[in-house]
Amino acid sequence: MSTFSIFLVLITIVCFLLIVVIMVQNPKGGGLSSTIGGSQMLGGVQKTTDFLDKSTWTLATILIALILLSSLSFTGTLSDTDSKIIDNTETAAPVAPVTPIQDVPATK
Structure with a gap:
């Protein structure tokens, strides 16, 4: 199993548990604690x-x-070749020097 799969499974499990915990809560303060009962319960409302x-x-x-x-x-x-944006110019073949163009007399 690759690291991608392990992290994907763990993140999915944590997301599912986070959704369950948030959905159990009531936005007005009741939530799970209001369905359990009054303060005579062992845990009590505040503990929940x-x-x-x-x-x-x-x-x-x-x-x-x-x-x-x-x-x-x-x-x-990523391998080294995948992460390079600009190719390294040191590996290119040397270019022959350019000779200047000589002036050629115009013919009439």
Whole structure:
């Protein structure tokens, strides 16, 4: 399995988990904590929102780190000939010197 495939799988898994965690949250503050119940639950309402908030930031950080690592690992895969924009002129064959054109008298 190539590094491209490994990073692609890891980034896909982290994106899926990030989508799930974000979709569980309610934009008005209810989300998963409002469906669990009141404060008599073992975790409580505040603990659930703290967990979702921390997991969102953690997954986002992991996603950014994976993207940066994948871009750094792909820069070394180009060979020297693919990365050159301008050809090296030292490898060209030497050109014969040009002789100046002599003035030829015009004929009438």
